[in-house]
Amino acid sequence: MPALEEALAQELDSLRTRGLYRSPRLVREAQGPRVRIDGKDYLCFCSNNYLDLAAHPEVKDAASGAIMRYGWGSGASRLISGTMELHTALEKELADFKRAESAILFPSGYMANLGVISALVGPGDTVAVDKLDHASIIDGCRLSGARLRVYPHGNTGKLDKILRESSGSPRRLVVTDSIFSMDGDLAPLEEIARIARQRGAWLMVDEAHATGVLGAGGRGAAELLGVEEEIPISLGTLSKALGGSGGFVAGSSVLIDYLRNKARSFIYTTAPPPATCAAAIAAIRIVRRDAVLRESLISKSDRIRNGLAALGFDTMGSSYHIIPVLMGEASHAIEASDALFRKGILAPAIRPPTVPRGKSRIRITATAAHTDEDIECLLEAFRDVAKSSAALHQEVRANVPKK
Ligand SMILES: Cc1ncc(COP(=O)(O)O)c(C=O)c1O
Structure with missing residues (x-):
């Protein structure tokens, strides 16, 4: 060697x-x-930093105010003593913004994908992804141990075939970017949601680059395409249009409760600093009003x-x-x-x-x-x-x- x-x-x-x-x-x-x-x-x-919020005065004020009040660190992981009022305030803000029952915060979008996919599927299950999905989705799939099936970019016919062929898997999950990060095109979400529903598969959409930008309310591509109700697992980041760092998932209370108990990249890592939560809340409010x-x-x-x-x-x-x-x-x-x-x-x-x-x-x-x-x-x-x-x-x- x-x-x-x-x-x-x-x-x-x-x-x-x-x-x-x-x-x-x-x-x-x-x-x-x-x-x-x-x-x-x-x-x-x-x-x-699409909306130029990374150094927006309101966001900076919120962060520095939080540092003065709460300090720099959160001290522990979320399930030990690291959940501070700003974490839950941000999760509530995210749920309101996304019109979901609940939301869960991760230290980054990368960690959100890792944690969610590996919590939802495992060995024996099947996960279907678009060829151009982000690396963090692929890494989450690999970590899960589920069978990874890749369909050609935007090819819903092939997705349908994969789901038909994997009907024996106990759990089947479809994961797609909403707007593709390197190609800038939209996934055919309506068709993907229809196929997932018809074949009884779960659907997760990564709105990393759409959050804050697409849709009249800035909620993402699902809003733009009128299919929000069809997406049970909606992932977003605070690191792109919102100008900071962090990832989140919005969905039903049961989904979020499950992720809090099962997503290892939520459980086994120190909670994000409270100031990043304060900054994110300020950024979301700007997105919502402007x-x-x-x-x-x-x-x-x-x-x-x-x-x-x-x-x-x-x-x-x-x-x-x-x-x-x-x-x-x-x-x-x-x-x-x-x-x-x-x-x-x-x-x-x-x-x-x-x-x-x-x-x-x-x-x-x-x-x-x-x-x-x-x-x-x-x-x-x-x-x-x-x-x-x-x-x-x-x-x-x-x-x-x-x-
Ligand atoms: C589609 C997609 N998902 C997730 C991520 C990871 O997000 P973060 O940078 O917050 O870790 C990215 C980052 O570029 C991305 O493009």
């Missing part, structure tokens, strides 16, 4: 050779439409998408606020991302294993706080990307679906 460092260094070298090595950029000061890196301001077109924020985000996103399409880029049939710009090979995505960075735009290359091979991309996301000039700068920078790399542009153009 090779020595530890030798083995790891070899693997890192291999990542570098294949253009898959990643390292973070250090952002100084607060998250917002602009971020400061190495003493210079960059337009940030890649965060999930529809203009999400409307502005969507109209800015539409402008960007149309501008990119006019330049010949393939935005992969996305809609709403997540805009993938297909580059193909990882090296092309890196080239484009570097060119954007030189023009003052932060938008890293998204590469395998986050997306399939040959589908590397730049994932553009605006915030409600970007200005018209910011959007012009972004499109101008992409114009240069298109010009400066004729080969790349040709490849990307070749991917534009023929009308």
